Amino acid sequence: MDGVIGFFEQLGPNIEILGARMPQILEGVQVTVLAAAFGGLLALVISFVFGIAQTVKLGAVRIIARIFVEFFRGTSLVVQLFWLAFVLPQLPYPFGWQLAPLAIGVLALGLNYGAYGAEVVRGSIGSVPKGQYEALSALSLSPVRGMFRVIIPQAWALMIPSLSNLWIQLLKGSAIVSTVLLYDLYFRVEQVRDQTGTWFAFLFALVAYYLVAWVIVIIMNALEVRAKHKIGRGPALSDSLGTLLRPPGGKNVARGAMV
Amino acid sequence: MPENTAPDGATSIGAPHIEFRDVVKRFGDNTVLNDLNFTVAKGERVTLIGPSGSGKTTILRLVMTLEELTGGYIHVGGAPLQYEDQGGKRVRVSDKTRRRTTTQIGMVFQHFNLFPNMTVLENITEAPIHVMGLSKAEAISKAEGLLEKVGMSDKRDFNPSQLSGGQQQRVAIARALAMDPEILLLDEVTSALDPELVGEVLAVLKDIAAETDISMLIVTHEMQFARDVSDRVMMFDQGSIVEEGSPEKIFSDPGHQRTRDFLHAVL
Amino acid sequence: MNESWWSWDHAAAVLPMLLEGFFKYTLVATVLGTLIAVVLGLIVAMTRRVAPGFISTPVTWVVEFIRMTPLVVQLVFANLVLSPYIDSTLAIGIWVLGIHYTTYMAEVYRAGIDSVPKGQWEAATALSLPLLRTWRAVVIPQAIRSTLPALGNYAISMFKETPFLVVIYIPEMVRVAQTYGGDTFRYTESITLAGLIFLVASYPTSVLIRRLEKRLA
Numbered sequence: 001m002d003g004v005i006g007f008f009e010q011l012g013p014n015i016e017i018l019g020a021r022m023p024q025i026l027e028g029v030q031v032t033v034l035a036a037a038f039g040g041l042l043a044l045v046i047s048f049v050f051g052i053a054q055t056v057k058l059g060a061v062r063i064i065a066r067i068f069v070e071f072f073r074g075t076s077l078v079v080q081l082f083w084l085a086f087v088l089p090q091l092p093y094p095f096g097w098q099l100a101p102l103a104i105g106v107l108a109l110g111l112n113y114g115a116y117g118a119e120v121v122r123g124s125i126g127s128v129p130k131g132q133y134e135a136l137s138a139l140s141l142s143p144v145r146g147m148f149r150v151i152i153p154q155a156w157a158l159m160i161p162s163l164s165n166l167w168i169q170l171l172k173g174s175a176i177v178s179t180v181l182l183y184d185l186y187f188r189v190e191q192v193r194d195q196t197g198t199w200f201a202f203l204f205a206l207v208a209y210y211l212v213a214w215v216i217v218i219i220m221n222a223l224e225v226r227a228k229h230k231i232g233r234g235p236a237l238s239d240s241l242g243t244l245l246r247p248p249g250g251k252n253v254a255r256g257a258m259v
Numbered sequence: 260m261p262e263n264t265a266p267d268g269a270t271s272i273g274a275p276h277i278e279f280r281d282v283v284k285r286f287g288d289n290t291v292l293n294d295l296n297f298t299v300a301k302g303e304r305v306t307l308i309g310p311s312g313s314g315k316t317t318i319l320r321l322v323m324t325l326e327e328l329t330g331g332y333i334h335v336g337g338a339p340l341q342y343e344d345q346g347g348k349r350v351r352v353s354d355k356t357r358r359r360t361t362t363q364i365g366m367v368f369q370h371f372n373l374f375p376n377m378t379v380l381e382n383i384t385e386a387p388i389h390v391m392g393l394s395k396a397e398a399i400s401k402a403e404g405l406l407e408k409v410g411m412s413d414k415r416d417f418n419p420s421q422l423s424g425g426q427q428q429r430v431a432i433a434r435a436l437a438m439d440p441e442i443l444l445l446d447e448v449t450s451a452l453d454p455e456l457v458g459e460v461l462a463v464l465k466d467i468a469a470e471t472d473i474s475m476l477i478v479t480h481e482m483q484f485a486r487d488v489s490d491r492v493m494m495f496d497q498g499s500i501v502e503e504g505s506p507e508k509i510f511s512d513p514g515h516q517r518t519r520d521f522l523h524a525v526l
Numbered sequence: 527m528n529e530s531w532w533s534w535d536h537a538a539a540v541l542p543m544l545l546e547g548f549f550k551y552t553l554v555a556t557v558l559g560t561l562i563a564v565v566l567g568l569i570v571a572m573t574r575r576v577a578p579g580f581i582s583t584p585v586t587w588v589v590e591f592i593r594m595t596p597l598v599v600q601l602v603f604a605n606l607v608l609s610p611y612i613d614s615t616l617a618i619g620i621w622v623l624g625i626h627y628t629t630y631m632a633e634v635y636r637a638g639i640d641s642v643p644k645g646q647w648e649a650a651t652a653l654s655l656p657l658l659r660t661w662r663a664v665v666i667p668q669a670i671r672s673t674l675p676a677l678g679n680y681a682i683s684m685f686k687e688t689p690f691l692v693v694i695y696i697p698e699m700v701r702v703a704q705t706y707g708g709d710t711f712r713y714t715e716s717i718t719l720a721g722l723i724f725l726v727a728s729y730p731t732s733v734l735i736r737r738l739e740k741r742l743a
Contacts, residue, residue: 074728075721078689078700083721086704086713092531134325135372139386139438140362149385153376168594175596176690186599193606202603206595213594231375232420247590253633 007199014196018204021192028188033212034102035184036171039109043170046114047163051121052147065118072115077173081108085180105177105184113170117163124159125151157227164220164248168213175209185209218244274337276301276442276474277322283330284317284498291317292498294331301441302472306485306506309495310521315478319444322476323366324357335360335442362390365440369447371427373419373434379406380415383434391438398437405433409463425456429463436467443467445477449484457481464488482526486510494518536715540706544699544720548727551698555620556685562624563684564677567631572661574632575639593629598690600626605694619691627684634676638669675742678735682728699723 018025053065072080084107089098099107128151136146178187189205221244228234275298284292291314299305307315320326321333324341332349333340340360342349352360373382383405384398393401406412409429419427428448435443445464449457461484468475468488479485485492486506493503494515502515513519570589574582592600604622605615612618642665650660689700697705703720707713 070729071725074686074725074732076686076689076700076724078692079703079717079721079724082700082704082713082717086707087717090531090712090714129372131368131370131372132374134323134366134368135374137325137361138323138364138366138368138372138435138444140358140390141386142358142389145389149389150374150376172594172596172598175598176693179692186596186602189599190602198603198606202599202606205599206591206603209595209599210591232418233375248594253593253630 004199006197007203010197010200014200017195018192018200021188021195025185025188025192028183028185029208029212031102031183032171032174032185032209035105035109035174035177035182036167036212036216038102038106039113039170039174040167042106042110043112043114043117043166044163046110047117047121050114050118051125052152054118054122055125055147057143069115069118072111073119077108077112078176078179080112081105081176081180084108101177101180101182104180105174105182109170109174109177113166113173116169117166120159120162120166121155124155124162127158128154153227154231157224157231157233160220160224160227161248164217164224165253167216167220168248171209171213171216217246217248220248221246274301275299275334276303276336277476278334279318279331280334281331282321282328282333284314284321284326285329290498292321295499297493297500297503299442299474299476302474303490304468304475304477304488305491305493306477306479306489307493307495308479308482308485308509308521309501313495314498315495316446319366319446319476319478322442323364323444324361336363362438363441364444365435365438365442366444366446367428367431367435367448369450371419371424371431371451373427373431375419378416378418379411379422379430382419382430383437386434387437402433402437405436406430408436408466409433410459423456424452425459428452428456428460432460432463432467440473442474442476445475445479447478447480449479449481480525482510482522494521496521531714533712533715536710536712537719540703540716541719543702543706544716544723547697547699547702548723551616551691551696552685552688555616555623555688555691555696555698556681558620559623559627559684559688560677560681562621563627563631563680566625566628568635568666570628570632571635571639574636576657589629589632592626597622597626597687598693601690601694615694616696619694619696623684623688623691627680630680631677634673634680635669637676638671638673639665641672642668671742675735675739678731678738682732682735685728686724 050065050068053061054069056062081104084099084104085101089096091097125147132150132154133146136143136150141150174184175186178184178190185208186205189201189208192204193201222237225234225237225240225243229236234240277299279295279297282292282295283290295314295318307318309315317326321328322335322340328341330349332342332344338360339352341357342351344350373379374385377385380399380402383402384393384395387393387398387401388395403412403415406415409432411426411429411433414422414426414430419430422430432448448464449460452460461481464484465488467473475488477485477489489506491503492506492509494501494509494513494517496517501517502509502513504514508514509518510522513522570585573585574589577585601619601622605618608618609615646664646668647660650664655664688698691698692701692704695701699720700717703713703716706716
């Protein structure tokens with residue numbers, strides 16, 4: 001009864017079913033958006049903390065940051081998710097935490113993609129022209145002041161495309177959280193499947209994720225235009241609304257550095 | 260002819276402002292400076308000339324502590340800059356002390372190195388506020404004075420990217436002067452400029468040279484400029500001084516064949 | 527007194543099972559998935575370059591759509607649709623992995639092809655080389671070099687995304703770990719070990735690729 005033909009034959013009734021189930025589906029969308037938003041925020045914080053920590057003079061700090069990054073990049077998102085969901089509750093006092101599913105999802109997504117993001121931040125800081133560091137020295141500005149007032153504003157413009165890709169990766173990765181009982185968009189759509197058939201339910205789910213991904217793309221494109229304008233490269237945001245719809249990918253995907 | 264305030268021998272007045280003692284600088288296996296000794300007196304303007312790769316820029320970068328000394332000592336205002344001699348032992352000067360010394364030193368770069376995320380005014384006030392501890396109002400009024408001096412008053416709220424190379428370099432000069440440096444290092448400041456923009460930058464620098472008594476260490480390929488502002492010219496080749504003397508002497512009557520060859524090639 | 531949080535007995539019991547899952551499924555999926563992505567990615571990149579707009583534009587859309595939607599959803603979708611026709615869930619999983627990563631690899635090749643100087647194409651035209659010959663002998667050999675590090679990076683990230691195959695119940699390493707935990711009510715050893723195996727396998731590889739990246743840069 002399923003299949004592409006069934007998809008078109010049943011399109012009308014299916015849309016009705018979807019409409020009836022909309023409250024639950026919207027709850028799922030909300031959970032996915034929350035996981036992607038908070039996970040993204042946590043990832044951003046981790047990216048900056050551990051990205052910057054890898055550039056400081058103190059060797060011990062650099063090494064600790066390096067280990068953190070390699071650990072969370074190397075051990076796979078799903079393992080981290082399961083570890084937080086299944087192992088953490090079994091650990092002895094003072095651990096043994098049974099976290100809420102959303103917290104587990106946000107933590108795992110934030111830690112994993114944050115570790116990748118730290119590499120992006122580190123790389124971008126390293127790509128700020130050497131002359132800028134020399135000018136800071138010549139003006140005797142303190143390293144901390146120089147980092148936050150001069151280097152990071154410039155690095156920020158460089159890192160946004162990569163962070164944008166990472167955030168989309170995080171959104172895509174978030175579809176795994178239903179395995180730890182977080183009732184996200186994917187989970188809700190899977191529930192509808194019995195009634196609507198596979199094609200309808202899953203195409204709907206994919207399109208929904210695609211649209212959320214585009215929201216991320218537009219936000220990040222806007223941030224990039226603004227950041228570039230601030231360092232004197234490119235027009236103001238109000239003059240370049242067309243670039244907001246520029247698709248992601250390109251150079252960063254091509255480098256294979258985003259995942 | 261421009262006036263020449265300091266003939267040969269002027270260096271004997273007062274203690275040296277900059278002193279290179281047995282300075283060695285290597286990059287890997289490549290020895291750039293070998294046992295270099297010279298001094299710069301307070302208020303003296305010394306121009307370094309010579310073929311590229313002769314170590315001139317490295318000398319400036321060592322004074323700015325952008326490069327680490329391989330051997331020997333540099334003293335600025337009598338204080339050790341990068342290393343000090345403690346009873347025959349060569350000890351690294353702490354970063355904090357280094358920074359205290361380098362606060363007296365300003366540098367203008369070949370590629371300007373303005374901060375692109377700040378306006379012209381912010382570029383100039385950043386260090387006075389956050390290094391010298393000036394209030395914002397003080398820093399701004401000072402910056403405005405300097406902008407007027409370099410002829411950039413009307414561009415104070417511009418972004419560096421909106422300026423020509425010559426204008427950017429004039430802002431960079433104002434930025435360096437805002438720190439009230441006692442020593443100014445000029446590293447090929449016109450080399451990255453289109454030929455028609457060189458004049459405006461050199462004019463500003465000549466004014467500053469005439470109006471202040473800042474010690475200057477200059478690397479340039481503009482021989483006329485060198486002749487106009489220098490008290491002394493040092494000819495470098497392969498990391499050591501071939502000869503030195505007043506600009507008249509060096510440019511009109513060089514004593515060394517290599518100097519003659521070099522001047523012949525650039526003039 | 528409750529039992530100790532780490533049991534070497536459990537660790538010893540689960541390790542062989544994990545390794546079996548690792549070699550029989552995780553590694554196999556990674557290698558075959560990468561192979562698919564490497565071949566299809568090139569085909570997609572060339573299609574987008576040479577095909578007329580009415581073909582290359584839809585191809586671009588589809589590629590972008592696949593790249594911007596979750597692998598997990600694609601896996602379950604493909605499995606539900608294809609399982610009546612294809613017996614092997616593993617095969618379905620590998621193809622979905624491969625096609626998902628094809629969309630990345632296509633970008634990699636595109637950048638590689640773009641990096642071949644225009645003069646090379648012009649020289650090939652001047653020599654009247656046929657199109658296929660131009661691609662095979664001139665463009666691809668030059669383009670491929672710059673794509674190697676990215677290819678390596680994607681192979682590693684595919685490796686680390688193979689646990690997504692749990693959603694279609696393929697007994698790769700993490701699924702094995704999860705099952706063991708469910709059966710014994712002890713997750714600590716199995717899941718921790720699975721993570722460590724990932725780390726041990728991926729870290730040296732990524733160090734090698736970073737070196738390759740530097741050498742080719």
